[in-house]
Amino acid sequence: METLMAFTVGGLFAAAIYMMLRRSIVKLVIGLVLLSNAANLLLFTQAGLLRGAPPLVPEGAMQPAGIVADPLAQALILTAIVIGFGVLAFAVVLIHRAYEVVQADDMDQMKDTDT
Amino acid sequence: MLLAVLSGFLLAVAAPWVHRALGRHSGWVLALLPASLFIYFATFLPQISGGGQVVIEYPWIPGLDIQLSFLVDGLSLLFALIVSGIGFFVVSYAGRYLEGERDLGRFYVLILAFMGSMLGLVLSSNLISLFVFWELTSITSYLLIGYHHEEAKSRKAALQGLFVTVAGGLALLTGLIMMAMVGGSYELHELLTSGDIFREHDWYLAILLLVLLGCFTKSAQYPFHFWLPNAMAAPTPVSAYLHSATMVKAGVYLMARLNPSLGGTEAWLLLLGLLGAVTMFVGVFMSVRSTGIKQVLAYSTVMALGTLTMLIGVGTETALMAAMAFLLAHSLYKGALFLVAGILDHEAGCKDFLQTGGLRSALPITAAFASLAALSLAGVIPMFGFVAKELLFEAVLEAPALAGILTFLAVVSAIMVVAVAAIVGIRPWYGPRVDTPKAPHEAPPALLAGPVVLASLSLLFGLGAGLVDQGIIAAAAGAVHGAPVSVYLSLWHGFNLPLLLSVLTLALGLTLYFNWDRFRDSTRFLEVLNRYGPEVAYEKSMAGMVWLSEWQTRVLQNGYLRYYLLTILISTVALVTVTLMTHADILIAPDLSDVMVHEAFIVAVLLLAALVSVTTRSRLGAVASLGVVGFCVALIYVLFSAADVGITQVLVETLTVIMLVLVLFRLPGFLGLTPTVLRVRDAVIALSVGLMMTVLILAASAVQYADSISAYFIQESQPSGYGRNIVNVILVDFRALDTLGEIVVLALAAVGVYAMIKFRAEDNNSSTTLEK
Numbered sequence: 001m002e003t004l005m006a007f008t009v010g011g012l013f014a015a016a017i018y019m020m021l022r023r024s025i026v027k028l029v030i031g032l033v034l035l036s037n038a039a040n041l042l043l044f045t046q047a048g049l050l051r052g053a054p055p056l057v058p059e060g061a062m063q064p065a066g067i068v069a070d071p072l073a074q075a076l077i078l079t080a081i082v083i084g085f086g087v088l089a090f091a092v093v094l095i096h097r098a099y100e101v102v103q104a105d106d107m108d109q110m111k112d113t114d115t
Numbered sequence: 116m117l118l119a120v121l122s123g124f125l126l127a128v129a130a131p132w133v134h135r136a137l138g139r140h141s142g143w144v145l146a147l148l149p150a151s152l153f154i155y156f157a158t159f160l161p162q163i164s165g166g167g168q169v170v171i172e173y174p175w176i177p178g179l180d181i182q183l184s185f186l187v188d189g190l191s192l193l194f195a196l197i198v199s200g201i202g203f204f205v206v207s208y209a210g211r212y213l214e215g216e217r218d219l220g221r222f223y224v225l226i227l228a229f230m231g232s233m234l235g236l237v238l239s240s241n242l243i244s245l246f247v248f249w250e251l252t253s254i255t256s257y258l259l260i261g262y263h264h265e266e267a268k269s270r271k272a273a274l275q276g277l278f279v280t281v282a283g284g285l286a287l288l289t290g291l292i293m294m295a296m297v298g299g300s301y302e303l304h305e306l307l308t309s310g311d312i313f314r315e316h317d318w319y320l321a322i323l324l325l326v327l328l329g330c331f332t333k334s335a336q337y338p339f340h341f342w343l344p345n346a347m348a349a350p351t352p353v354s355a356y357l358h359s360a361t362m363v364k365a366g367v368y369l370m371a372r373l374n375p376s377l378g379g380t381e382a383w384l385l386l387l388g389l390l391g392a393v394t395m396f397v398g399v400f401m402s403v404r405s406t407g408i409k410q411v412l413a414y415s416t417v418m419a420l421g422t423l424t425m426l427i428g429v430g431t432e433t434a435l436m437a438a439m440a441f442l443l444a445h446s447l448y449k450g451a452l453f454l455v456a457g458i459l460d461h462e463a464g465c466k467d468f469l470q471t472g473g474l475r476s477a478l479p480i481t482a483a484f485a486s487l488a489a490l491s492l493a494g495v496i497p498m499f500g501f502v503a504k505e506l507l508f509e510a511v512l513e514a515p516a517l518a519g520i521l522t523f524l525a526v527v528s529a530i531m532v533v534a535v536a537a538i539v540g541i542r543p544w545y546g547p548r549v550d551t552p553k554a555p556h557e558a559p560p561a562l563l564a565g566p567v568v569l570a571s572l573s574l575l576f577g578l579g580a581g582l583v584d585q586g587i588i589a590a591a592a593g594a595v596h597g598a599p600v601s602v603y604l605s606l607w608h609g610f611n612l613p614l615l616l617s618v619l620t621l622a623l624g625l626t627l628y629f630n631w632d633r634f635r636d637s638t639r640f641l642e643v644l645n646r647y648g649p650e651v652a653y654e655k656s657m658a659g660m661v662w663l664s665e666w667q668t669r670v671l672q673n674g675y676l677r678y679y680l681l682t683i684l685i686s687t688v689a690l691v692t693v694t695l696m697t698h699a700d701i702l703i704a705p706d707l708s709d710v711m712v713h714e715a716f717i718v719a720v721l722l723l724a725a726l727v728s729v730t731t732r733s734r735l736g737a738v739a740s741l742g743v744v745g746f747c748v749a750l751i752y753v754l755f756s757a758a759d760v761g762i763t764q765v766l767v768e769t770l771t772v773i774m775l776v777l778v779l780f781r782l783p784g785f786l787g788l789t790p791t792v793l794r795v796r797d798a799v800i801a802l803s804v805g806l807m808m809t810v811l812i813l814a815a816s817a818v819q820y821a822d823s824i825s826a827y828f829i830q831e832s833q834p835s836g837y838g839r840n841i842v843n844v845i846l847v848d849f850r851a852l853d854t855l856g857e858i859v860v861l862a863l864a865a866v867g868v869y870a871m872i873k874f875r876a877e878d879n880n881s882s883t884t885l886e887k
Contacts, residue, residue: 001714003705005751006812008718012744014805015725017684021677021797023789026779028676030728033741033771037748038808044752044760045812054756055841057833064829064841069756071832071841072825075850077752077760078842079857085767086864092778093868105783107676 005045012038036084047073123231131220142210149202186240189590194237204565209352211561229255242291253280260349272345287329334366337394338649347409351457375597387428392524394421399531419445435592436602437506444503451488451569464552473548477555482544484570489540491573499576508613533624580604702817721747742772
């Protein structure tokens with residue numbers, strides 16, 4: 001399954017990079033969303049994929065029974081998802097504001113806004 | 116010893132308050148420090164006069180083998196005495212000379228800090244601390260040259276001096292580190308006994324060139340001499356102290372210091388002897404050609420530095436003795452003459468010799484001692500300068516190589532030196548009275564003290580050469596030589612060739628002086644050479660550097676996000692590809708056997724949705740397929756035992772889609788901005804990055820370098836964290852600080868979003884009020 005996930009992550013990265021190379025600033029944002037999904041999945045895959053073994057301790061027990069999925073990677077991804085959302089919210093509002101000021105969706109026209 | 120070196124810095128910190136409290140007498144009070152340092156250093160004289168040395172060590176950065184260690188021997192003590200002795204006169208002089216200046220407090224800070232750095236430089240035994248002090252003198256020199264920072268000329272001269280000396284300093288650092296690597300120690304007193312290790316090492320020439328680059332730039336040797344005359348933009352006490360008596364001799368000091376390790380080879384003799392002689396000649400020639408008082412003195416300092424370098428290059432016992440005697444003689448008479456130049460400026464407003472003449476009646480004491488110092492400069496019997504000059508002639512006549520050319524240059528230079536001495540010793544004082552910019556009057560005692568004492572010492576040491584002979588000069592020459600020297604200083608050497616040369620140079624020099632105006636006119640054609648001189652090369656290289664940085668900023672900082680990204684991505688792909696190709700031990704084993712049908716279906720939908728979001732021209736379509744991608748990712752999380760992550764992903768993805776829909780529809784629709792060729796190029800690059808990531812994941816899956824720390828969390832979640840959901844326990848307990856950071860980021864983002872929305876509203880309000 002790791003092999004399939006490797007190709008999935010690669011595909012997501014390719015899509016994200018392609019979008020980030022566009023001139024339209026909206027496409028840049030879409031690229032960012034894809035990139036953050038790709039990065040999270042990369043982390044998830046690298047921690048090892050296990051079916052049906054959530055990192056939970058059964059009631060009354062001190063340790064989980066048997067092997068469970070890596071809880072640390074999950075905790076990190078949780079943090080990453082939430083921060084990614086915060087950054088995205090900020091970026092979207094920033095773009096919207098920039099559009100109002102510059103009146104352009106084209107990043108080439110945002111190159112020199114020092115005036 | 117540590118206190119003695121650091122006291123300059125300590126007092127520098129307090130100097131502005133001392134100045135404020137004491138007003139016009141602050142110069143005298145602050146000068147007490149150099150005076151007491153002079154006495155302190157003088158107490159070392161008995162210990163080192165027989166050729167002994169004292170090593171004092173304090174640990175500084177023990178881990179890096181850097182110690183603050185001090186080495187007191189003849190050479191360092193001679194320099195320390197000159198630095199503190201002249202420092203006394205300069206500080207007390209400056210108090211009067213710059214009286215009433217707004218920045219006098221700052222001046223004291225700098226000059227005392229400089230004195231501390233210079234003492235540290237000449238007394239350091241550790242190469243690294245020596246270098247640190249070396250650079251500190253460059254920095255304080257920079258600040259002192261730029262003392263009149265409101266003048267563009269000062270700022271330019273200060274920068275020039277800094278660039279030239281610090282560029283050399285960089286080479287010096289490399290050279291010193293290489294020396295330490297070869298010699299196996301950073302301690303000078305250990306390195307100095309192991310000369311053959313250096314001379315026979317493959318790195319010898321590289322070390323020599325790097326160290327000499329540092330010394331030559333610092334000591335204004337040709338072709339780096341141009342910064343020194345420009346440095347005369349500094350106030351006169353600074354010129355007298357830094358740019359004549361002490362700092363510019365740091366290079367000479369280091370060459371002399373390293374002579375036992377690096378000296379005695381053909382390369383040493385050729386480089387130092389020839390370049391020193393050329394510097395000597397160019398310096399004195401430019402000196403006679405100049406008319407500005409400080410310019411004449413500055414160029415004659417270049418001459419002196421060249422002479423010292425040449426003598427160290429020749430390296431015989433006589434030459435080293437001559438070098439040390441000349442060093443002391445020069446510090447005495449040049450210190451005195453610079454202070455006299457300051458008096459001329461301060462009391463008569465003269466900055467050019469052509470403005471002066473017949474001032475003897477107005478400034479009788481200054482005139483007398485200026486003439487006395489000039490006699491020493493000219494090398495007239497019975498001054499100390501004469502003793503040094505005799506030895507100099509003797510040394511070049513006996514030089515082991517190049518004797519002919521060195522003697523010729525030395526004699527021609529000496530003739531011109533006599534003319535220079537006449538220009539400063541006769542021209543302003545005798546002959547018909549010339550109207551000066553200010554009504555001239557005699558200088559106050561604070562200004563006179565320096566010239567009077569220093570010029571008198573020139574006479575005293577000349578008459579009683581034995582006073583300084585074995586006491587310090589021979590000890591210093593012995594330290595340079597690496598073994599005791601058997602040459603003695605004396606005023607009278609008998610009738611011999613050096614004496615004949617002395618008389619000859621005196622006669623020809625005076626002739627040159629009386630034809631000074633004609634000499635300047637007849638050599639005017641040489642000014643053409645200035646267009647091709649080293650200073651022009653400096654200006655050109657500075658302009659070149661500015662051009663280079665503008666060019667590379669234009670290329671690298673082009674302002675297009677996609678070009679930044681392309682640069683980063685292409686280099687990453689290239690580097691990773693090269694690494695993967697060259698490492699045969701990387702295992703990549705694709706294995707699709709364990710994929711279940713529903714998983715393959717989810718992945719297919721995910722990739723398809725990603726493709727749609729990239730290719731569609733409808734914004735709604737793009738956002739919707741982005742949502743599909745997000746939910747597919749959430750499904751993968753849930754399928755592979757990460758329920759919490761999956762839930763969060765669903766929530767966030769929903770919010771993302773709503774937010775994008777809300778905001779994006781206030782923006783214009785997609786435009787087809789890029790031609791097809793570029794789209795294909797970007798697609799190829801994007802796909803290669805994607806492929807690289809895939810290969811990296813496959814390669815990384817096969818290796819595990821360290822044990823995961825997850826085992827601990829799994830083990831301790833219930834016993835220590837009292838929670839059965841291990842992921843949650845990690846978030847709120849084991850790694851709670853991470854979570855706190857996450858909350859802070861979210862809060863900041865929220866504040867930012869709020870601010871942008873709020874301020875827009877206010878902008879709109881204010882513009883509407885304006886319209887009304």
